[in-house]
Amino acid sequence: MTKDNIYADQDIPGDFQFNDVVAEVFPDMIQRSVPIYQAILDNIQLLGHRYIQEQSNVYDLGCSLGAMTFALRQSLPLKPERLGAVPQKVNFYAVDNSAPMIQRAQLKLAGYQSNYPTTFVLDNIENVQITNASMVIMNFVLQFFKPQDRYAQLERIYAGLNPGGVLVLSEKFTNPNAYAEEQIKQLHWDFKAKNGYSQLEIERKRNAIENVMILDSLPEHLARLEQIGFEVVIWQLGFNFCSILAFKPQK
Ligand SMILES: Nc1ncnc2c1ncn2[C@@H]1O[C@H](C[S@+](CC[C@H]([NH3+])C(=O)[O-])CC(=O)[O-])[C@@H](O)[C@H]1O
Numbered sequence: 001m002t003k004d005n006i007y008a009d010q011d012i013p014g015d016f017q018f019n020d021v022v023a024e025v026f027p028d029m030i031q032r033s034v035p036i037y038q039a040i041l042d043n044i045q046l047l048g049h050r051y052i053q054e055q056s057n058v059y060d061l062g063c064s065l066g067a068m069t070f071a072l073r074q075s076l077p078l079k080p081e082r083l084g085a086v087p088q089k090v091n092f093y094a095v096d097n098s099a100p101m102i103q104r105a106q107l108k109l110a111g112y113q114s115n116y117p118t119t120f121v122l123d124n125i126e127n128v129q130i131t132n133a134s135m136v137i138m139n140f141v142l143q144f145f146k147p148q149d150r151y152a153q154l155e156r157i158y159a160g161l162n163p164g165g166v167l168v169l170s171e172k173f174t175n176p177n178a179y180a181e182e183q184i185k186q187l188h189w190d191f192k193a194k195n196g197y198s199q200l201e202i203e204r205k206r207n208a209i210e211n212v213m214i215l216d217s218l219p220e221h222l223a224r225l226e227q228i229g230f231e232v233v234i235w236q237l238g239f240n241f242c243s244i245l246a247f248k249p250q251k
Pocket residue numbers: 018061062063064065066067068095096097098101123124125126138139140141144145
């Protein structure tokens with residue numbers, strides 16, 4: 001795994017981008033920066049086993065290197081018997097609008113055998129049709145959408161989900177209380193420092209993502225999903241990062 005030294009040697013002017021340099025170090029970057037990332041990756045198969053339906057589609061929107069698609073696809077045949085039959089006809093769609101990311105994802109998955117067709121889509125999520133979905137993953141991606149577009153995109157996902165399906169929505173979030181917000185932000189930076197990032201790296205990265213990652217609060221996330229019709233529960237939370245299960249209930 002290539003070490004993320006992007007902001008160690010130089011200050012890269014301008015906004016953060018998912019370019020070739022970032023794609024190369026991405027596994028290391030996300031592990032050391034996002035407290036709940038490993039917990040999600042280690043347990044996503046449990047969601048797949050329970051919610052992926054026979055003859056349905058699974059979408060990984062903003063898939064980066066395809067880590068979640070890979071984990072789901074390889075673990076689906078290992079579904080425990082007590083949860084019913086292993087679905088045989090499932091199509092995976094991994095979507096990202098960064099070419100360096102999607103190319104690497106494609107290359108990695110090509111090296112592994114699977115009976116589940118997997119389609120890599122290099123496009124903006126907003127252009128991708130979502131139909132007959134039993135599982136949609138949006139891991140740390142909605143935060144890069146324009147705030148005014150978020151409701152419509154989630155609504156579109158709700159419409160494309162089958163009853164009994166689930167949206168996994170993971171986000172970095174803010175706290176409505178300014179004092180608490182400052183504390184949790186500092187604690188997250190302590191977490192990054194513990195993982196080997198210097199103060200200078202933390203500061204430079206903070207500036208680079210400031211304009212591209214506009215965060216909602218946790219109450220905002222939950223209220224919006226509920227307004228659309230989802231039933232929600234938080235299944236992972238660490239510092240200012242959370243992952244929400246948003247269910248489309250059976251009628
Ligand atoms: N509108 C968009 N359309 C398509 N892709 C987009 C868009 N906006 C952002 N992206 C893509 O979303 C990804 C966000 S990273 C996701 C991690 C992954 N989910 C993981 O579970 O490993 C999270 C992070 O780095 O904080 C990048 O690859 C962008 O190119």
